[in-house]
Amino acid sequence: xxxxxxxxxxxxxxxxxxxxxxxxxxxxxxxxxxxxxxxxxxxxxxxxxxxxxxxxxxxxxxxxxxxxxxxxxxxxxxxxxxxxxxxxxxxxxxxxxxxxxxxxxxxxxxxxxxxxxxxxxxxxxxxxxxxxxxxxxxxxxxxxxxxxxxxxxxxxxxxxxxxxxxxxxxxxxxxxxxxxxxxxxxxxxxxxxxxxxxxxxxxxxxxxxxxxxxxxxxxxxxxxxxxxxxxxxxxxxxxxxxxxxxxxxxxxxxxxxxxxxxxxxxxxxxxxxxxxxxxxxxxxxxxxxxxxxxxxxxxxxxxxxxxxxxxxxxxxxxxxxxxxxxxxxxxxxxxxxxxxxxxxxxxxxxxxxxxxxxxxxxxxxxxxxxxxxxxxxxxxxxxxxxxxxxxxxxxxxxxxxxxxxxxxxxxxxxxxxxxxxxxxxxxxxxxxxxxxxxxxxxxxxxxxxxxxxxxxxxxxxxxxx
Numbered sequence: 001x002x003x004x005x006x007x008x009x010x011x012x013x014x015x016x017x018x019x020x021x022x023x024x025x026x027x028x029x030x031x032x033x034x035x036x037x038x039x040x041x042x043x044x045x046x047x048x049x050x051x052x053x054x055x056x057x058x059x060x061x062x063x064x065x066x067x068x069x070x071x072x073x074x075x076x077x078x079x080x081x082x083x084x085x086x087x088x089x090x091x092x093x094x095x096x097x098x099x100x101x102x103x104x105x106x107x108x109x110x111x112x113x114x115x116x117x118x119x120x121x122x123x124x125x126x127x128x129x130x131x132x133x134x135x136x137x138x139x140x141x142x143x144x145x146x147x148x149x150x151x152x153x154x155x156x157x158x159x160x161x162x163x164x165x166x167x168x169x170x171x172x173x174x175x176x177x178x179x180x181x182x183x184x185x186x187x188x189x190x191x192x193x194x195x196x197x198x199x200x201x202x203x204x205x206x207x208x209x210x211x212x213x214x215x216x217x218x219x220x221x222x223x224x225x226x227x228x229x230x231x232x233x234x235x236x237x238x239x240x241x242x243x244x245x246x247x248x249x250x251x252x253x254x255x256x257x258x259x260x261x262x263x264x265x266x267x268x269x270x271x272x273x274x275x276x277x278x279x280x281x282x283x284x285x286x287x288x289x290x291x292x293x294x295x296x297x298x299x300x301x302x303x304x305x306x307x308x309x310x311x312x313x314x315x316x317x318x319x320x321x322x323x324x325x326x327x328x329x330x331x332x333x334x335x336x337x338x339x340x341x342x343x344x345x346x347x348x349x350x351x352x353x354x355x356x357x358x359x360x361x362x363x364x365x366x367x368x369x370x371x372x373x374x375x376x377x378x379x380x381x382x383x384x385x386x387x388x389x390x391x392x393x394x395x396x397x398x399x400x401x402x403x404x405x406x407x408x409x410x411x412x413x414x415x416x417x418x419x420x421x422x423x424x425x426x427x428x429x430x431x432x433x434x435x436x437x438x439x440x441x442x443x444x445x446x447x448x449x450x451x452x453x454x455x456x457x458x459x460x461x462x463x464x465x
Contacts (some may be wrong), residue, residue, distance in 0.1 A: 057211075057213050057214040058089045058090070058215045058217065059090050059092060059158075059207065059211075059215070059216050059217070060083070060091045060217045060219060060256065060260070061092055061093065061204045061207070061217065061218050062080075062092070062093050062219050062220075063097060063219060063220035063221070063226075064093075064097045064100040064101060064200070065220060066219050066220065066221065067080075067151075067154075067155075068101065068104055072150050072151070073399070073400040077399075078355055078386070079257065079261060080155060081154060081386060081397070081399055082346060082348065082353045082355065083260055083348060084154075084156070085386060085397060086348040086351065087349075088260075088348055088349035089260055089348075089349075090156060092155055092156040092157060092158045093157060093158065094158050094160050094200045094203035094204065095157055095158065095160040096196050096199045096203065098151055098152070098157055101147070102144050102151070105143070105147045106144050106147065109140070109143050110138065110140055113138045116135060117135055120133060120135060158204070158207050160199055160200075160202075160203045161203075161206060163206075164199055164203055164206055167198070167202055168196070168198035168199035169195055171194070171195070171235075172193070172194055173192065176198075176234075177232075177234070177235070178194050178197045178198055178222075178225035178226055179192065179195065179197065179198050180192075180194050180225070181193075194225060197225055201218075201236070201239075202239075204218045204247075208243055208247050212246075215245075215246050215247075215248070216243075216247050217248045217249075217250055218247065218248070218249050219249075219250045219253070219255070220251065221251060223251055226249060227249065228249070228251055229248065229250070229251065260348065261346040261347070261348050262346060262347045263345070263346060263347075264345035264352050267352065267354060267389070268389055269340075271389045272354055272356060272387070272389060273337075273340055276340055276358055276385075277337040280396065281396040282335050282336075282337070284395055284396045284397075284398070285335045285360055285383070285398070286332060286335050288401070289333055289362055289381065290332055290333075292401065293329050293333075293362075294331075295328035295329060295330060299327065299328075299435070300328075301326070301327040301328020301329070302328055303325060303326070303327055303328070303369065304325070304326055304328075304379065305323065305324075305325060305326070305403070305404050305405055305406055306323070306324055306325075306326045306377040306378060306406060307321050307323055307377060307379065307406045307415065308321065308322055308324040308368060308375050308376070308377045309321050309375070309376045309377065309419065310322070311376065311415075311420040313424075315417070316416075316417030316418070316421055317417065318415050318420075321407070323406040324368050324375075325369040325370070326366040326369060326379075327366070327367040327368070327372075328367060329362075329365070329367075330364075330365040330366055330367050330423075330426050330427075330432065331365050331422075331426050332364065333363060333364035334362070334363045334364050334422075335361070336361040336363075336414065337360060338359040338361050338411075339358070340356045340357065340358045341356070342356060342357040343355070343356045344356075350390075351390045351391045352388060352389050352390045353386065353387075354386070354387055354388070354389055355384060355399065356384070356385055356387070357382060357383070358382070358383050358385050359380055359381070359382050360380070360381045360383065361378060361381075361407075361411060361414045362380075362381050362404070363376070363378035363379075363414045363416070364378075364419060364422055365377075365422055365423035365425075366423075372435060373427070374423060374426055375423055375427075376415060376419040376420045376422065376423035377415075377423075378407055378415050379404040379406065379407065380404060380406070380407060381402070382402040382405075383398050383399075383402070384398075384399040384401075385398055
């Protein structure tokens with residue numbers, strides 16, 4: 001067992017393991033912080049704001065162009081999450097922006113699928129024998145929903161009202177800013193554009209109008225259509241006429257960083273490592289590892305790389321180790337802090353917020369893919385995390401995680417006798433014994449069949465069965 005796991009936690013862990021393996025999956029999941037229910041609809045900003053009850057009344061509303069060139073796992077999105085997690089200021093996008101960000105991923109996906117479909121059809125037509133390859137059905141809706149969820153992990157959403165959408169179309173039809181007319185063809189044909197830009201702008205305006213006690217920072221690189229925040233064309237000037245200094249236009253992500261997050265040069269790295277190795281952080285990583293890597297009741301898992309220990313049975317002494325592919329954790333893994341690098345800190349409000357790349361050692365019972373046996377394994381999991389060194393009420397947050405990797409030779413002590421005993425205990429539970437019985441039965445039947453086929457080839461006159 002890892003050094004940060006107490007005996008009390010071990011008893012709790014054993015109870016969760018027993019619940020899980022005896023089929024009481026919801027009870028076990030509740031204890032592990034996992035929600036087994038279906039994904040719910042995302043909260044609107046007003047709902048989210050009511051839950052947070054932040055003292056500061058400021059909202060940062062981002063245009064599509066601020067995030068469109070940022071990967072979902074980037075320094076920009078990390079900082080958005082830091083500002084959002086600080087509770088000092090909030091970060092959101094209009095509904096239209098969320099759909100544009102989703103479309104930037106969905107359109108290439110659909111084009112690639114259609115290209116693959118055409119290539120497969122062409123290959124089939126040009127091959128004199130049947131090509132038994134089929135593409136899975138394109139699920140564009142599922143793809144879109146997945147990317148919406150990814151972005152909603154980064155930002156809140158400001159609903160775009162029906163009135164704002166109607167007004168945006170009216171402005172486009174009448175070429176009222178931020179809408180305009182552009183040349184569409186070489187022959188000089190023109191078309192009216194900017195309806196979505198108008199909807200984004202009007203969403204920010206509506207929010208500022210409906211929340212007179214809040215200050216709104218609208219952030220967009222599109223200075224051609226929105227301007228630079230000093231002078232606005234009609235009717236945009238009338239939109240902001242009554243706001244005074246409550247509505248501010250920023251024209252770059254750098255302006256956001258300069259305004260809301262100051263780099264901290266006095267970070268206490270020892271304090272960061274102390275927090276990372278503490279029980280609360282270990283528990284947070286246990287929960288996240290369980291959410292991402294624990295086997296489902298249907299034995300579906302993420303399939304990841306690990307190192308399997310070869311132990312003396314009943315004793316737990318490590319004889320050797322070998323890399324394996326794992327279907328998923330059979331029970332909650334132990335977690336040990338290994339190292340932290342690439343520490344970056346910001347002053348936001350009254351607190352210091354830090355991001356770090358952290359390497360954890362996960363160990364415990366897992367279902368090995370090749371053998372379908374529960375074995376004691378361990379792996380390295382690298383994550384980018386967010387924490388505060390000055391706000392003790394804030395728990396560690398995993399911003400993103402990398403794929404796991406096998407242990408190095410220096411990390412093999414993670415395959416401890418405790419891990420061996422834990423895996424042995426779990427492997428004897430009813431769920432896994434039944435799986436082994438089915439697997440053994442299948443292999444035995446297959447070996448008998450292979451023997452009969454071999455005998456038939458040696459003596460063709462004898463019947464196979």
